[in-house]
Amino acid sequence: MPNPPIHIVVERGRVTLTGVVGSEIDRVLARSLASQFGAFKVTNELKTDAEVRDLLEKSE
Numbered sequence: 001m002p003n004p005p006i007h008i009v010v011e012r013g014r015v016t017l018t019g020v021v022g023s024e025i026d027r028v029l030a031r032s033l034a035s036q037f038g039a040f041k042v043t044n045e046l047k048t049d050a051e052v053r054d055l056l057e058k059s060e
Contacts, residue, residue: 006030006046013040021046 006019015034021027031044047055 008034010039013038014043015039015041016043016045018045019047020049020052022049024048 004019005021006017009016009018015037017030017034021030027044027046027048030046031042034042034044
């Protein structure tokens with residue numbers, strides 16, 4: 001995919017998840033999957049579609 005919805009950044013055993021997912025369940029699932037691979041720390045910066053819409057509406 002040229003522009004994937006989830007970006008996974010790994011630096012020295014630390015994982016950062018960024019991007020937009022469809023729901024809170026997707027966010028929890030992505031964090032759970034990232035944690036299974038021995039990361040020292042997982043930072044979950046994923047936003048749901050609803051959160052992104054709310055942020056856009058507030059900025060207008």
